[in-house]
Amino acid sequence: MTEARVLVVDDKENMRKLLAKILADGYAVETAEDGARALALVATRPYDVVVTDIKMPGADGFELLQAVKARAPETEVVLMTGYATVADAVRAMKEGAFDYLEKPFDPDAALAVVARAAEHKRLADAARSTAAPGEVASFHNLVGRSPRMHEVYALLDKAAGLDITVLLLGETGTGKELAARAIHYHSARRERRFVAVNCGALPGELVESELFGHARGAFTGAAGAKPGLFEEAAGGTIFLDEVGELPLAAQVKLNRALQEREIRRVGDTQPVKIDVRVIAATHRDLREEVRAGRFREDLFYRLHVFPVTLPPLRERAEDVPLLAAHFVEKHARAIRRDVTGFEPEALRRLAGYAWPGNVRELENAVERAVAVAPGPLVRVADLPPEVAAAVPGAPDPATLAKLPYREAVEQARDRISREYLVALLAEFGGNVTRAAERAGMERESLHRLLRKYGLRSDDFK
Template structure:
């Protein structure tokens, strides 16, 4: 496999301008270019000042020198703003490319600054890539690990807290003065281009209204088209708005004399001396320093902000070294994973389909929190594996993971098993006993089949979720515990709430985050990776190495509906390995249900060769996907390049057959 990253500085190409806050992409051209380049996965992250372009493939890595000019040529066709190949281009590959991806996910720019907008742009771009099926197994894995790393950095360091550039420094100061910034109004005075760039950076704090006072020749409609969230003010409007704004950014001398002591005193009187942050970026020095002594006027110059940035950067050195070390570890682990048999794995789960990638993404997002999760899915879909993955990716990974099947423990024993009891609590209680919640202290408890929990115990569970405390059976003393709760069910809890069989308050307390596991019949592209995984597992356990499926067996495994889901598939493969006497495992070793599927398909297909059956299946899948090339490749569990190559072969074969028929 290979991964390349192309970082384009738009400022150096002349493409960056205030009128274009993002890149103009031609998606159809992009698809065609990627197919021609032999790229199986791609992701483009557009921005106002730069763009990142990630290419990945499972094929043998091409020569960097040979690929780069072809990528540049593709960029000329795809990025409509370029009349010529961009000059501000940084090309990275392998470990450097993976490192670039992780830094982008953190918003950690090449100049060392942290930009939340860059991280948000990557997340937005990845959602689009998932929708267009351009992100496959490799990029999905990178993205999931990047999400997990972001949460780790956020929870264990102050990496995101100290401002590293001018606009975040202004927000940091404003936050200390006003607290919540969402209703605060801002007036920016200066040229349009600089003002809009600053306004875009400030928008990450979700400020209230943004006003602009400028002497730019463009009219209000033109400016609003460039940046619709900003309101332009006339000279007359400015005097009316000044007393009501909370933050004034002075980018040029144009406008009222905001560095004049008498003018500012009058302004503060009009404001009834409500707090005002005045930031003067127009003058290096020379403003009246007496401004800083006015009651509730917070006056900052560029030099003041630069000192704040210097302090932050100095304190960040150790933090950045730690984060860089984590990124290096993740990069190394990524290549270990990519070159191993576990490339379709997430924890103990196997899957490359879009539904499972969304499940993996959710796990990566929430694993490092302590939030309660409800896992829903049919029997056999792997709900316990999801719970285990959440625990293993969390800070509690080295603490206990306790599994409780609420439907397997008799109701009269369940309360004691969960919450423990004291000596003499009931007949046979000869000594104090810890419950499973206490056993899980510091770790995670997984309540499987939560729908089977009796109403009386639902009340005690709700008490724990709300207060973090339990009472042993027969005791009035409460015990505080630190336990994360994960729950699972194969039933519709909302229907049970409506029927009065499950408490609504407990349902909403459990259902903070819900993960829905799709049945295997809705993600058929995962069947073969799962089957091969189970084949290796049971071949090793039963000491039958080198086992392989025949093409017929693989076809039937994929076409079966698997009502018992992953568990049924696992049992079928274990049976097949146990019965096998030859190196190849065929239809004879598989369960009878698959034989029936095979007979019905054979009747439909008649005496077709395996190649003809494959061709029919591929063309039928493409028709079912309404000609969507990317979706068909995903359903068939093959790369887009492979699908493109096969379709081209079919076309050439059909054309040759047509020529032979016409000549005869």
């Protein structure tokens, strides 16, 4: 087996030497004295694991983590700090770190963390290399293997290769920012900045200044010139989340920026050329907003070049077990809890809930469950009350009411069938033979049903 490649980054020479010695037996180790040198190495050669200090001059560990995940999302990152806090740990995990080490650390503990990270990377590489096209379970940080998500992955991959404006549509919590990052990090602009802007959170009187910058003296308090977020994203991507919340005056300027590829700072007379890809997102129906006079029609058509709709979780319920398992692993590592999965009934309740808040609500529910679970498996009692009270197999009435009768009946039947299979596999831990016996059918018949509903027995083991 080829030795895993590990990069150790720390501004203290004695720490670099210590870790290199600990990892010398079994790993190909290189070192870097700061974040800048580490970035240069990561840009030119592949690593399985990067172990980096948080507190460093110049680029700190969090900046390095973000850069590594931008260039090589599959590389695992372990953060080290002498000032560890729970907040640091949670932030590290949310931003994609595999784990963290508190200084001073036990050499055996450090070796064990790196070994787990390297093994996780090896297994992920093996899964990617052997998976059939229909078995793809993720795209960048989006997770799901349902037919709906495969369609989304194909569109995002195509969008990444085309340097055009993309409009991401879908309900709140469906993963629009993750989709935007996936496009950026798979595009030719991946080496430059990804700047995310929540348009709904910008103060109305400062929207134009934040997006396009301002000249000195443009308004009270403008003591100096300031570039806007479009200029900060030069050469990269700007993500305009909740673009439907922009005031009409800012919409005019955004439309001009898209049309002319230039912006003008507030209070300035000279335009500034920009080279930025725009990805916008909204949970609103922009066509309805145009009809209501709240959104400019010309801007709508400039944004609606390459639309991609992220499906709500209730329309890809077969992804719930996979997502739940992903979030258990993520949050158990973040808060260092020995929680590994779900009791069968808890998984059935997750599958039976309609998830109005979509993937974001599911993640929050799993994070809470991991925090309160007294043992290695999440119980029904550990779930939020509204999820624990879900009736497995019950179709979502609001969705069904919008469909023709025959289609509604078919969807209800499909959902009940899918959730029956989820409960069956959960009960027998993914053992298809025992599940088939309980269902009173041949193993091949059960396999055909699993394929039809996008389920894999391995997800329940």
